Amino acid sequence: MLSLQPRADVAPTLVIAIGNPSRGDDALGPLAGQRLAAMRLRDVEVLTEFQLQVEHALDLLGRRRVVFIDASTGISAPFALERQAAEADRSVTTHALSPAALLQQFRDLTGEDPPPAWVLAIRGEAFELGAPMSPSAQAHLDAALQGVVPLLAA
Numbered sequence: 001m002l003s004l005q006p007r008a009d010v011a012p013t014l015v016i017a018i019g020n021p022s023r024g025d026d027a028l029g030p031l032a033g034q035r036l037a038a039m040r041l042r043d044v045e046v047l048t049e050f051q052l053q054v055e056h057a058l059d060l061l062g063r064r065r066v067v068f069i070d071a072s073t074g075i076s077a078p079f080a081l082e083r084q085a086a087e088a089d090r091s092v093t094t095h096a097l098s099p100a101a102l103l104q105q106f107r108d109l110t111g112e113d114p115p116p117a118w119v120l121a122i123r124g125e126a127f128e129l130g131a132p133m134s135p136s137a138q139a140h141l142d143a144a145l146q147g148v149v150p151l152l153a154a
Contacts, residue, residue: 010062011045013152014115018070020050024131025124028071028141031133032122035145041152051096057105063115067148068099071124077136079144081151084117120148 017033019026033048047059052068060066068084089101097105103114122144126134 011043012064013041013044014059014063014066015044015046015152016052016056016059016066016068017046017048018051018068022129024126024128025133025137026071026127027133028122028124028137028144029069031141032069032120032145032148035141036149036152039149041149044152052099052102054097054102054105056097056102057109060103060106060114061110065115066117067120067152068117069120069122069144069148071127071137072121073124075121075123077123078140079123079147080119080121081144081147082119082121084119086114118151120144 015033015036017029017036019029021027021030030048033046036044037046049056072080084099084103086103086107087100088104089097099117099119103117106112106114122137123140124134124137126137
């Protein structure tokens, strides 16, 4: 295990917004991240990424909580906000990770429990390359932000 020390200036809450803005409703994560960053919520840092990478485990150092935001087709509209536990990933690649696998990577790397985590999944419908975000996804984004801001501001 590595002995890693967090930077002194780390915000207690980290939001990692995931998605590809060039793929229709997959832009939900990055757009949510942009809107949350513009709110300048106290003690909240926002990262926007195309996908989770193993290196993001280091971004969890010194955090008191983390919220992952991503588009999803596997939920009811408009969004779902659920706690996320660490769980090993059974895939044969580390090219992209799930939030659960990233939390497990943190545990494996540091020997410590990861910070409490949530996944904000926002219902998307259309993910074609070059497509604009659908009107329903925009409404889901608005509802999701109303649902997550109280958690982030607490």
